[in-house]
Amino acid sequence: MASTSKKIALLTFHSAKSYGAVLQTYALCTFLQNRGFNVLIINLRPPAITGTLTWNPISWISAIRFGNFERKYFKYFPLKYRTVKALKENPPIADYYIVGSDQVWNPEITNEYQSNYFFDFVPDGKKLISYAASFGKSNLNIEDENKRSIQKLLNRFQAISVREASGVVIAKEIFDVEAKQVLDPTFLLSDYSCLTGCVVEKKHLVCVKFNKDQKFYETVRKMADASGLLLEILDSSHPIKGMKVIPKPSVKLWLKTIKSASFVITDSFHGVAFCIIFQKNFIVIPANISRFTRIENLLKALALEDRIFYSYDEMINDKRWLENIDYQSVLLKLDKLRAASAAFLDQALV
Numbered sequence: 382m383a384s385t386s387k388k389i390a391l392l393t394f395h396s397a398k399s400y401g402a403v404l405q406t407y408a409l410c411t412f413l414q415n416r417g418f419n420v421l422i423i424n425l426r427p428p429a430i431t432g433t434l435t436w437n438p439i440s441w442i443s444a445i446r447f448g449n450f451e452r453k454y455f456k457y458f459p460l461k462y463r464t465v466k467a468l469k470e471n472p473p474i475a476d477y478y479i480v481g482s483d484q485v486w487n488p489e490i491t492n493e494y495q496s497n498y499f500f501d502f503v504p505d506g507k508k509l510i511s512y513a514a515s516f517g518k519s520n521l522n523i524e525d526e527n528k529r530s531i532q533k534l535l536n537r538f539q540a541i542s543v544r545e546a547s548g549v550v551i552a553k554e555i556f557d558v559e560a561k562q563v564l565d566p567t568f569l570l571s572d573y574s575c576l577t578g579c580v581v582e583k584k585h586l587v588c589v590k591f592n593k594d595q596k597f598y599e600t601v602r603k604m605a606d607a608s609g610l611l612l613e614i615l616d617s618s619h620p621i622k623g624m625k626v627i628p629k630p631s632v633k634l635w636l637k638t639i640k641s642a643s644f645v646i647t648d649s650f651h652g653v654a655f656c657i658i659f660q661k662n663f664i665v666i667p668a669n670i671s672r673f674t675r676i677e678n679l680l681k682a683l684a685l686e687d688r689i690f691y692s693y694d695e696m697i698n699d700k701r702w703l704e705n706i707d708y709q710s711v712l713l714k715l716d717k718l719r720a721a722s723a724a725f726l727d728q729a730l731v
Contacts, residue, residue, distance in 0.1 A: 401651030
C-alpha cells in the first residue's frame with residue numbers, strides 16, 4: 382500500500398451539475414484513498430462545465446444539492462481557479478497528477494481550457510497520468526497546430542489510459558501515443574452502500590433519460606403497463622400527468638432510485654454504469670447516435686449489446702427487454718476488466 386505522504390492532484394469535471402461527473406470523481410478519489418494516497422482535487426471551475434445559476438428555483442435546488450455532496454466528499458487544494466492564467470501562475474504542487482475520467486479531452490467542452498486538461502501548467506519532471514480520459518467521440522477533427530501542441534503535452538505523460546476503444550485509436554493515429562483502455566472510475570468500486578444505505582427493490586420502472594419527448598412518454602407508459610411496474614421519471618424539471626416524477630434529486634437519491642428499481646430505461650452512460658453495478662435489468666435507447674460510442678463500447682465489452690434499442694417502435698415491438706440479464710456472466714467479464722483497470726493505476730503510481 383502506498384504511503385499517505387504521497388499526494389495526488391486530480392483534475393476532472395468535479396463541479397459539473399451532473400450525477401455521473403460527481404460520482405466518477407467520488408469513485409476515483411475513494412479508490413485512490415483506499416490505496417493510501419492523499420487525493421486533492423484541483424479546483425478548476427470553467428463556466429461551461431460548472432454552469433451558471435438562473436433565477437429558476439429548480440436550478441438553485443440542484444446547485445445546493447450538488448454543492449452539499451461536493452463539500453461532504455471532496456477534498457480540494459486551497460485555491461479556486463477560474464482562469465487559465467491563474468492556474469499557470471500558481472499551480473498546485475503534488476507528487477502525481479491524474480486527469481480523468483469523463484470527457485476531459487473533448488475540445489468542444491473544454492474550449493480555451495483544453496490545454497489545462499493535458500497538464501500544460503504542471504512543471505517538468507512531475508509524474509503525469511490519465512485515467513479513463515475520454516475524447517467524447519469516435520473521430521476527432523483537429524487543426525495541425527493544435528494537434529502538435531497536444532502531442533507535445535501527451536509525450537510528457539508517464540501513463541495514458543482512455544475510457545473508450547475509439548480513444549485508443551485516436552491517441553495512436555492522431556497523437557502517436559500509446560494508450561490503454563480502462564473502465565470508467567465508477568466501476569473501480571463495487572459497493573456504494575455508504576452512499577445508498579440499505580435499499581429494498583421496488584416494483585418500479587425508472588427512466589433515467591436526458592432526451593424526453595411525447596413519443597417517449599407514450600412508449601414507456603406501454604412498457605410499464607406490459608410489465609406491471611409503477612413508472613418513475615428520475616430528474617425531471619416539471620410534473621407529468623399520470624407519472625411519478627422525482628425532480629432534481631440529491632446525488633444519493635439518484636443512486637438509491639436506480640438501486641431500488643426493478644427495471645431501468647436510460648440514455649445516460651452513468652445510468653448504464655450503475656445499472657450494471659447494481660445488477661439491474663435495463664435497456665438503452667441512444668440520445669445521440671454520434672455520441673453513443675462510450676455506451677456502445679461498454680456494452681460490447683460485457684456482451685450486453687442486446688440491451689440497445691434504437692427506436693421507440695423497437696422498444697414496443699421487440700420483447701427481448703422482458704428477458705432478465707445473466708449477471709453471472711456479466712460479472713465474470715466485469716471483474717477481469719476491473720482488475721486490469723486497478724492494475725493500471727497501481728503500476729502507474731509507483
